[in-house]
Amino acid sequence: MPPNYPYEYAVLPGATMDQINEPSDAERLEGFNFFFGITEVVGAFMIILIGVWIGNFRGGLGWTSNPKLEFNWHPLMMVLGLVFLYSNGMLIYRTQRNVRKRRLKLIHGGIMMFSLLFTIIGLIAVFDSHNLATPPIPNMYSLHSWVGLTSVLLFCCQWVAGGFSFLFPGIQPHLRAAYMPVHIYFGTAGFIGAIASCLLGLNEKAFFAIKDYSQFSNEGILVNIIGMSLIIFGGLSVYIVSQNRYKRLPRPEDDVLLTPRNQ
Structure with a gap:
């Protein structure tokens, strides 16, 4: 075992010294910086x-005095x-792996x-823009709104359950x-749902608001590029x-959270 190495190795019976000294799959970070850098870019x-889309093609931002401009807060x-x-x-657990778990x-x-x-600001903006329009626009009728609200509710449940499970000191390790795989799965599912909702919303907005969308207009091409960037960003993140x-x-101190010794 390498000297002063902070983690334990799982040694299989009959393993050679080369196999023992070889890092496990969980320790191989080849390509991580590249993939994470591309994701952030x-x-x-x-x-x-x-x-650019909101500023150059949709008229900028506003609030309740101009419902059409208030809507622009929603996609942003x-x-x-x-x-x-x-x-x-x-990704914070992968980008900051040397920081203490607490x-x-x-x-x-x-x-x-x-x-x-x-997200709350975005939801307020879209509901206001519908309710204050003349005439009012119905809420929650589209597939985009159903997928989006489902993703938001899943996100909220994840936030509450995760905060209680992983920050409350009384929970047993x-x-x-046992809850961690569930948290990871539904967290990833909610993120994928958010990407899907954004793509549905972009497509819906393009059909309703861009009159020359089928003519390869500049705004239409920009919206498509935004959609592709969402797909690439989401795919790399997942x-x-x-x-x-x-x-x-894992580290030995990871199971001890919010106690004076870790302050």
């Missing part, structure tokens, strides 16, 4: 494109909160809290371990979070 590019806030921040919240949990919960805040070799290795 695509995410930033995606947010910039949405800003939903992509920023329920896609970009959501992804970075999921602090990582607090950072993870904080990022998800901001994600929820932006074996219960946390790839990184699903790779066992990129997982943060």
Whole structure:
């Protein structure tokens, strides 16, 4: 075993010294920095494109005095909160693997809290823009709205259940371990649902608002590029979070949270 190595190796009976000294799949980080860097670049590019779309083609931002401009907060806030921040919240355990678990949990919960805040602003904007329009526009009739609200509700349930399970000191470690696969699965499912909802919403907006969409107009092409960036960003995020070799290795202090010795 390498000297001063902080983690234990699982040694199989009959294993050779080369096999014992070889890192497990969970320790192989080849390509991680590349994939994460590309993911962040695509995410930033995606947010910039949405800003360009809103500013150059949709008239900018407003609030209740102009429902059409208030609506523009919806795509911006939903992509920023329920896609970009959501992804970075999921990946925090892989990007900050040398930070203590207690602090990582607090950072993870904080990022998800901001994600929820932006999502709430986005939901208020879309409901206001429908209810204050002349005449009012019906709410919750489209597949986009059904998928989107389902993703938001799943996200909220995940945030509450995760906060209680992983930050509450009284929960036994074996219960946390049992809930962890459920948390990871539904967290990933909610993220995929958010990506799907954004794509449905972009397509819906393009058909309703871009009159020359079928003529390869500049706005239509921009909306399609935003959609492709969402797919690439989502695919890269799910790839990184699903790779066992990129997982943060457990440490002895991980089971002891929110106690004076870890302060």
